[in-house]
Amino acid sequence: MQQKYTRIQLASVFVLLILIGCASHDVTRVEDYNQFAIKAAQAGLWNEAIFRWQQAVSIDPDNAGAHNNLGVGYEALGKIAEAVSAYQRATELDPDSKYYRINYRRCRLHIRRSGVDSEETQPESSEELVEN
Amino acid sequence: MQKKIKSFILQSYTQPKITCMLVMGLLFLSACGNKVTRVSIPVKVQSEIDINTYSNFAVLPFVSEKSSAKLGELPIEIGTEIAALLRSSLARQKHFEVVDKQETARIMTGEVIEEELLSDTERLSELGHYFEVKGIIVGSYRFYTDTQPARYYGERYSARQQRYVMDYQDYMQKRYLLSLRIMIIDVDTEKIIWDEAYQQSTAEAHSIGSFVFSQMAPQEATLRELSKRAAAEFTRDISPHYEQEDRFLMR
Numbered sequence: 001m002q003q004k005y006t007r008i009q010l011a012s013v014f015v016l017l018i019l020i021g022c023a024s025h026d027v028t029r030v031e032d033y034n035q036f037a038i039k040a041a042q043a044g045l046w047n048e049a050i051f052r053w054q055q056a057v058s059i060d061p062d063n064a065g066a067h068n069n070l071g072v073g074y075e076a077l078g079k080i081a082e083a084v085s086a087y088q089r090a091t092e093l094d095p096d097s098k099y100y101r102i103n104y105r106r107c108r109l110h111i112r113r114s115g116v117d118s119e120e121t122q123p124e125s126s127e128e129l130v131e132n
Numbered sequence: 133m134q135k136k137i138k139s140f141i142l143q144s145y146t147q148p149k150i151t152c153m154l155v156m157g158l159l160f161l162s163a164c165g166n167k168v169t170r171v172s173i174p175v176k177v178q179s180e181i182d183i184n185t186y187s188n189f190a191v192l193p194f195v196s197e198k199s200s201a202k203l204g205e206l207p208i209e210i211g212t213e214i215a216a217l218l219r220s221s222l223a224r225q226k227h228f229e230v231v232d233k234q235e236t237a238r239i240m241t242g243e244v245i246e247e248e249l250l251s252d253t254e255r256l257s258e259l260g261h262y263f264e265v266k267g268i269i270v271g272s273y274r275f276y277t278d279t280q281p282a283r284y285y286g287e288r289y290s291a292r293q294q295r296y297v298m299d300y301q302d303y304m305q306k307r308y309l310l311s312l313r314i315m316i317i318d319v320d321t322e323k324i325i326w327d328e329a330y331q332q333s334t335a336e337a338h339s340i341g342s343f344v345f346s347q348m349a350p351q352e353a354t355l356r357e358l359s360k361r362a363a364a365e366f367t368r369d370i371s372p373h374y375e376q377e378d379r380f381l382m383r
Contacts, residue, residue: 003325004260025246033383035383036382038381038383039170039382041171042169042171043336051215060349064382065382065383068380068381068382069381069382072171072379072380072381075173075175076173076174076379078176099168102380103379103380104376110377113177113178114175114176114177114178124203
């Protein structure tokens with residue numbers, strides 16, 4: 001009888017370990033995607049960064065950080081409508097983060113200042129715009 | 133108070149719990165610090181004027197302000213050259229069309245451009261109709277220099293003291309300053325829609341000897357360079373352009 005209980009205990013511990021392993025594997029993947037995307041963003045490769053953040057969001061849809069970063073990526077590419085909804089989602093998931101609020105506020109300020117509204121504003125080629 | 137702090141530090145050595153808490157607190161703080169990364173993103177900034185309405189311009193030669201101290205030393209063509217620089221800077225933008233130099237010279241033949249003309253919006257509007265443009269760009273410039281003694285602090289090796297010692301050197305700092313006033317006049321309404329002064333400066337270091345020579349040297353090249361910068365700044369203001377803004381990424 002005692003041997004049976006020990007077996008069950010062992011099996012349950014084993015299952016638990018597998019589950020923890022799977023969960024941590026997902027977390028690690030999201031973190032890896034995020035780290036890679038940040039490096040890509042810092043190098044100016046915004047399309048690549050967005051792709052990674054999209055993958056992170058698809059794995060963990062409740063990750064406020066990934067939504068926020070995705071918003072930054074969209075904004076950098078001039079996809080204002082997508083940026084706004086990503087920032088919105090980030091602030092909904094974590095209303096206490098001041099950084100998400102700052103990003104969201106700056107984005108809205110930019111919209112108001114430039115009168116872009118939610119229309120798509122893909123950056124034009126550098127020849128068409130005055131360099132900063 | 134000091135005693136309390138001392139006793140707390142001593143306690144922290146003796147009691148491992150406090151040490152652990154301190155270490156954990158430090159780790160927590162350092163983890164918080166690395167959580168956010170600041171990145172710069174390009175954001176599109178719209179023109180400060182209505183570029184759909186004001187899409188074609190005529191640029192008239194710039195006039196020297198009467199108060200300019202260096203008026204006698206600069207040739208009159210400098211005003212024409214500033215206008216040419218502005219014309220080429222605007223023409224590079226796809227949003228604007230600019231009346232070329234020859235056409236401007238042809239229409240302006242016999243016309244005297246003086247400082248008084250800048251306030252005569254009726255006459256400027258009339259000229260704008262000849263050019264068949266929506267906006268006419270006029271302005272004035274003031275180019276002057278100022279000199280003041282300055283001191284440069286550095287280090288030199290003292291052979292007597294066998295070490296580096298603090299040292300200074302006096303020199304003359306000559307600054308070239310340009311104030312370029314640029315105005316846009318709406319040809320249809322005769323109203324001034326843009327009136328901005330652009331300040332540009334550059335500095336040179338001189339010894340007494342080189343300073344005397346620099347006073348005699350021609351200054352057109354410096355003025356041209358400063359004008360180019362001012363023209364670029366103006367063009368940037370009235371054209372859609374990108375600016376860098378900070379955003380926060382979460383690690």
